[in-house]
Amino acid sequence: MEKKFPEGMTPLGDAPFRFACHPGVACFTRCCRKLDLFLYPYDILRLKKRLNIGSEEFLNQYAGVVQGANPFFPSVIMRMAENADHTCPFLDPATGCTVYEDRPSSCRMYPLERAVDRSPSQGRPTEYYFLTNHPYCLGHQETKEWIVRDWLRDQQLVYYNAMDDLWAEMDTIFAGNPWQGEGAAGPRQLLAFMVCYNVDRFRQYVNDHNLLARFTIDKARKRAIATDDEALLKFGFDWLKYILAAKPTLLPKG
Ligand code: SF4
Numbered sequence: 148m149e150k151k152f153p154e155g156m157t158p159l160g161d162a163p164f165r166f167a168c169h170p171g172v173a174c175f176t177r178c179c180r181k182l183d184l185f186l187y188p189y190d191i192l193r194l195k196k197r198l199n200i201g202s203e204e205f206l207n208q209y210a211g212v213v214q215g216a217n218p219f220f221p222s223v224i225m226r227m228a229e230n231a232d233h234t235c236p237f238l239d240p241a242t243g244c245t246v247y248e249d250r251p252s253s254c255r256m257y258p259l260e261r262a263v264d265r266s267p268s269q270g271r272p273t274e275y276y277f278l279t280n281h282p283y284c285l286g287h288q289e290t291k292e293w294i295v296r297d298w299l300r301d302q303q304l305v306y307y308n309a310m311d312d313l314w315a316e317m318d319t320i321f322a323g324n325p326w327q328g329e330g331a332a333g334p335r336q337l338l339a340f341m342v343c344y345n346v347d348r349f350r351q352y353v354n355d356h357n358l359l360a361r362f363t364i365d366k367a368r369k370r371a372i373a374t375d376d377e378a379l380l381k382f383g384f385d386w387l388k389y390i391l392a393a394k395p396t397l398l399p400k401g
C-alpha cells in the first residue's frame with residue numbers, strides 16, 4: 148500500500164535539490180541561534196570526545212533536560228549561550244561551527260528531515276527524506292545540486308543515522324512506560340538516563356557492579372566495551388532492553 152504523508156510533505160526520493168551553506172551566504176550562522184536543538188546519545192559521545200571533557204561535564208555545561216515528545220522519558224537539548232542572540236555555545240560568529248566535524252545529527256541533516264516508518268506492514272523500516280525550506284535560509288538559492296544519497300554521504304549521516312536508529316528503539320521502549328510504577332525520575336528511569344546520556348558514569352557503574360561478568364559476552368566485545376564509548380553505549384542499550392523490556396539481547400550466565 149502506498150504510504151500517505153501529511154499535505155505539503157512529499158518525500159524527495161531520488162529528486163535533486165539545491166543547497167549550499169558556506170561563509171559567503173548572507174545568512175551565514177543565522178540558523179545557529181535560538182534553537183531547540185535535540186541531542187541524541189551518539190551526539191553527546193562525539194561532542195564530549197571533541198571537547199575532551201567527561202559526559203557529566205558536558206551535560207552540566209552544555210545541555211538542558213526538557214520534556215519532549217516522549218511522555219515517559221525526558222529529552223536532552225543543547226543549552227544556548229546566555230547572550231543577546233542566544234547563540235549555540237559552539238558558534239563562532241565569524242567562522243561558523245567550532246565543532247563542525249562532530250556537530251550533532253540535526254545540524255548535519257539540515258536542510259533535510261528524516262522520517263522512518265517502522266510499522267510492521269512495511270516489513271523492514273523504511274526511511275523518507277523531506278526538504279525543509281526556511282525563508283531566512285539562502286542556501287536554497289545556491290546552484291549546487293544534491294540527491295539525498297549524496298547528501299547523507301557528504302554529511303557522514305549514514306553512521307549517525309544507524310546510531311540514532313538504535314536510540315529510537317530505546318525511546319520507543321521508554322514511551323511504553325517501562326518503569327514499573329516508579330514514575331518519572333524513579334531509580335529505573337535515572338539508570339536509563341545515565342546509560343543513554345552519561346556514558347562515563349555508566350562506565351563506572353559497569354565496573355562497580357561487575358556488570359559484564361553477569362553475561363556471556365565474547366572477548367572482542369568485552370575489550371571494545373572496556374575502551375570504546377560507542378561499544379559501551381551499544382552494550383547499555385542491549386542491557387536496558389534486557390532489563391526493561393525482557394528482550395533476549397544479552398545471555399545471562401548461569
Ligand atoms: S540559514 Fe541556511 S545557508 Fe544560512 S547558515 Fe544556516 S544553513 Fe547555512
Ligand code: SF4
Pocket residue numbers: 178179180182184235236237238239243244245246247250251254
Ligand atoms: S553545533 Fe555547530 S552547526 Fe550545530 S547549531 Fe551549533 S554551531 Fe551551529
